[in-house]
Amino acid sequence: MDAPVEERFGRSPYLILIDTDTGTETSIQNPGADAAGGVGPRTVQLLVNHGVKAVVTGQVGGNAASALQAAGIDAYQYRAGGTVRDALALYRAGKLTRLL
């Protein structure tokens, strides 16, 4: 929760999954973060597999955007350079811009 937010969606080394109802957090590794290409869709696949409904990130590339749309996952932008906790607080307060 105290880790800084990675602003490039597909390059995030870890994904922090937060259950907004129960507040539980799980951290999963993103095996595709260092891959040469297609990191966007691969990261989206990971989110789909974990039943994620919305994502907070800095920016999403074109393929990641179409993948998120296809999967029906909302994307919100956070680029203030803070931690996961900061981003979550703004998300809960409804203060983040919606990307998709």
Place this chain on the structure above:
Amino acid sequence: MNVAKIAVASGKGGTGKSTVAANLGYSLAQERDVVLVDCDVEEPNLHLFFQDGRSESPVTTPVPVIDTSACTFCGRCAEQCRYGALLVLENDIRFFRELCHSCGGCSLVCPTGAVREEMEAVGRVWESRPFPHLRLISGVLDVGEIHSTRVIQAAKQAAEPAGLIIYDAPPGTACPVVETMEDSDFCLLVTESTPFGLHDLELAAAVAKKLCVPAGVVINRSDGDDAETMAVCSRHDLPVLLRIPFDRKIAAWQNRGELFAVHMPQWQGRFTDLYTRIQDIAGGSR
């Protein structure tokens, strides 16, 4: 053994690589059969030096097509795909064509046989014979496609079998350049005496060395002061085989898309000598 395949590379665009390839090909074709292959498939320009009707054939690559009625959305194909070209949703599957590398992995792992492969065009190969002993083959990648090595392979294939083949390599030092240089007997590195040119020359020389292809240098648009280039070449053990001076007349023909060796026949002899030196360097050692 005769040197049969020469790759002309430069590390970077705009150094006159295609000029050297075109004039060398033309000059050698005065005496023997030569095939010129333009492997710069993203921006082929060798054909601009020649005039002739050309025939065209498509280059295709297998692309997966998924039958969603047979698919159980198990996700194995997406897990297999290293390029993120597949996204398996709860009861749908998305395919990102521009990310697919045609590796065939998804059809291999699919347990229900829902993946079938279809051939789709990714580019073309142009072929013409601008002079009696010269064939010109150009690989042309379709806009937005990533399969450049597939098109380069197709262009190289179309050139075979032939006694002497000259490949005009793409700029840079990435996969397409490696694909071009790989089975060459010699690599001709074209450079200009500018700091940028020298850096790119060193990079391209490193690729040739790694592939164990003997290399030599052509200095293009030389202003006569090549001390720095010579120093770089001797440091990397690269013989300087030819110097093309900066010359207004050459530049003017160049701008009109003409071969200067046509207008200055003495250059045909110089390019033939260049080939003899390549033979001496690479041919003798094999």
